[in-house]
Amino acid sequence: MRALVVEDETILANNIAQALREGAGFAVDVSNDGLEGLHFATTTPYDLLVLDLMLPGMDGMDILKNIRAKGIKTAVLIMTARDTSEDIINGLNIGADDYLTKPFDIGEFIARCRALVRRSYREPSPEITISNIRINTLKKQVFVFDKLVTLTALEYKTLEYLVMRCNEVVTKTDLLEHLYDQSWDRDSNVIEVHISSLRKKLDPEKTLNPIKTLRGHGYIIER
Amino acid sequence: MSSLSIKKRVGINVTIVIFVVISIISIHAYSEFKEALERNLDYRLQSDAVSAYILLNSNHNDELIKEHISLLLSAKTDYHLRGYAVWFDQDKTMLTSSDTFKEIKAILDQEHTIAPKTGEFNFTNITYKDKPCRVIWASFENKTKSFPNKKTINVLVAISSRHAWGEITNFMNVLILIGVISIWASVGLIMWILRWALRPIDDMAKKMNRISAPNVSSDELNIDETALELQPFATAWQSMLNRLDKAIQQEKRFIADASHELRTPLAAMKSTLQVAKLKDRDADYYKQAIDKSLTSMQRMEMLIEQLLELARSQEQSLELSQNEVNIANMLSEIAEQHRNNASQKGQNIEVNSCNAKIRCHEHQLARAISNILTNAIKYGPSNSTITITSKVDDNNLLIKIHDCGGNIAEEEIEFLFERFYRSDKVRTSGSGGVGLGLSLAKEIVNSHGGEITVESSAKAGTVFTISLPMK
Structure with missing residues (x-):
């Protein structure tokens, strides 16, 4: 399984990547920039996309809109500091599969990522x-x-x-x-x-x- | 008066006007009616008096005249008081009179009623036996042969005006009834009209009631549909709502940004520690994890510090904590503090200040200038010179911080002083700022009654100008 992490805070991005590699056994790419992230997401068939919302270059919501408009069905987990239900509803309505607010528990994060990937392959049981x-x-x-x-x-x-x-x-x-x-x-x-x-x-x-x-x-x- | 509702105000005023109009009309109608009734009575009295005179004046002997008079005396109608009084000149002796008329004559004498001139008559209202009466006193020239030595004949005829007064009273009652009904009806009508006319205000109030934070957008007001008179009001409201909305949105964004900026390093720290705990690591890994956590923590610390500073700068506009500061000293001190940082990029700081003194919060203003200078060092090119100048111009102190840094795009200048704004370039370059420095500087300068402007071009570099009023 391969995941893309788009997050501009490098420490957090690398931690997430490491957690996904070690905890879920995913191959992980990291991008710190919105435009680069969009480019990766549209050119590589990822199994999971972990998206921050406030990004340089392009906002996370715009990236999501873009890839959904292109028909890319990759599971998307939004990971952001915005925690109002308005933001969550917005994110899910645009086409995200799950929403996690910072700061989060890394174990929960890994479990959610796994579940999202299982779901996307219609295999709900671990x-x-x-x-x-x-x-x-x-x-x-x-x-x-x-x-x-x-x-x-x-x-x-x-x-x-x-x-x-x-x-x-x-x-x-x-x-x-x-x-x-x-x-x-x-x-x-x-x-x-x-x-x-x-x-x-x-x-x-x-x-x-x-x-x-x-x-x-x-x-x-x-x- | 100010707390009275428009409805009551207009209602009371219009009611008063209607009351006055109806009263005037009633009084007029009443007096016309009364006059007409009196004219009617007078006409009767007059014709009675004349016919009595004609009888007396006929060329008959005394006996026949006396007979005529007794005939007259017996004449009566419903309204007439029985009889006449007839006498000559100023004689106290009546030619003929009933007892009733003797009494009436006595009342007239008692009231000193002046006798009419010969050929004329006058009318008097008297009360006889508690009943209102109208009396004519006519004085005719004596042309009879029977009483050659008498010059005038006086005739007194009276009529009861009780009936007429009764009619007048009835008429007045009707008038009062009509008046009351019409006032009552018109007040009701006015109230109804007012309620109908003022409904747009009520509607607008209801619409306004529905508007509440955080969604104060003014689409609800629907200006085109409000009454023409209310449109300026609605427009003013709308623009106020828009301003409020903007402020709320800005505040919302600030909170979202602040939480993002605070949570991101927190998330970084938490994830660093949790990933380190995922499995057993070697000592180097833990050291690195601690370093990463510390970096995140420092970022949070800096952010919290600046947020507090920002909050304080908004509070402190008190005159008390201000003092007189020599601007030249202040600028050279600030330059000294930053010289070390600048030299790491091979930059030089030049200060060229006038010797003005200004009243300000010394620490705050120094922080504002310092923030701009930090910015200039950060984004100015290496091995260049940053110049700080100050001069007094038109009662304003102008402090300019000039760096040879590149062009700031026009559309970016607008956002430069917004809290947490960092241009994309800046974000990715990892320059360590949190995006509060310039907004803090602006906040401080504004609280001193001044303003900050930016000019930027590729050729001339970037100039931040602080303009402070010299009180």
Whole structure:
């Protein structure tokens, strides 16, 4: 999962980014400027957008209006010091999915972000079961036949993304865009390596074949 | 009178006018009616007197005349008092008279009624046996042969005017009744008309009642629909509401901005500490977290300090705490305080001051100038000179702070002194300001009765001018 944080207070922006990386396992991009934020949000398919309202360059409300006008359906969490119900109603009516007033509890923030992303993939439960594989998204643990399987962070992220989009074809580009933030050099070969090691760990006997390859298209997990 | 309602005021005045008009009309009608009735009575009396004279004047002998007179005496109508009195000249002896007329003559004598000249007559109102009577006293030339030595014949005829007075009283009662009814009706009508005419005021009051903070926008008033006379009033109200609305919006924005500015560093601090607690970290991480928290805290501290300063500057316009200050000393002191900061950017501060003295809050004014100077150092280019000059011009003290900084856009100048305003460039540059310095300076200068202006161009740089009146 990949999130964009648009917040001009650098300390707060970096803290949020770190919390999302460590607490939710998201890949996170940060922008301190409204116009730059809008540019990022319209050019990259994020799973979550964390927006401050008072921003240099462009106001948070305007960014939100802009991306909703362009048909971008990314989940948006507004995070601001404005706390009147008028502001909250305004924000939600323009197209935000949630609203958090500063200062907030970082644990609550992470939980809300997770819930927003789950919702956007129509997966309200934090525990997902697909045939014999059970994934606890809170603890980031994967069980096969109720046996804990140890995955690397990126293997887990790959599996989580594929599961969230189960019954859909996920291309390598999708995986690259949703698992890595801007600072990474993307290499589609890395994806293949992750997928093959995932297959080994989830299906050592090669009987279940949970992750199917559609040659030339991508990968799919079927429910 | 001022607390009386318009309705009552107009109502009372119009009622008084109507009352006076109706009274005048009634009095007039009453006197006309009375006069007509009296004329009617007089006419009768007159013709009776004349016919009596004609009878007396006929060329008959005494006996026949006496017979005529006794005939006359017996004549009566409903209104007539029975009989006549007839006598000659000033004779006390009556030629003929009933007892009634003897008494009437006695009343006339008692009231010293002057006898009419020969050929003339007069009328008198008397009360006879508690009844109002009108009496004619006619004096004719004696042309009869029976009484050759007598010059005049006096005839007295009386008529009861009780009936006429009764009619007059009736008429008066009717008049009073009509008067009362018409006053009552017209007061009611006036009240109704007034209520109808004043309804726009009531409507407007109702509309105004609905207006309350924070939404004081004046769309409710609907000026085009109010009565023509009320439009200037409504327009004045509207503009007042607009001004209020602007002030409220400004205040609202200030609160929103203040809460944003205070909450953001608080949120930064809280999140720094909470993220640090997310899992076990090494000592370096904690040190960094503490540093970050301190940075946020300093920002909050500065902000709170300036907010308090701003609040104080709005309170303190008391003459008491003002004192005489030598402006040259003040400016060089301020320059000295900032020299260190300026030199870090390779900037030089030059002071060129006149020796004027001004009454002011020394500390406050110094803060205002200092804030502008800080601004100049912050946004002026490196290795340039900032000049502070002062001079007296037309009873005003002008303090100019000039830096070679770039052009401030026209539309930005407007917002420059607004609280929490920082241009986008400034926000992102992380210059550490909180956006209150210039508004504080403006607040202080305003409380001294002065003003701050800014001129900025790419060529000449930026000049802040503080203009203070020399009292």
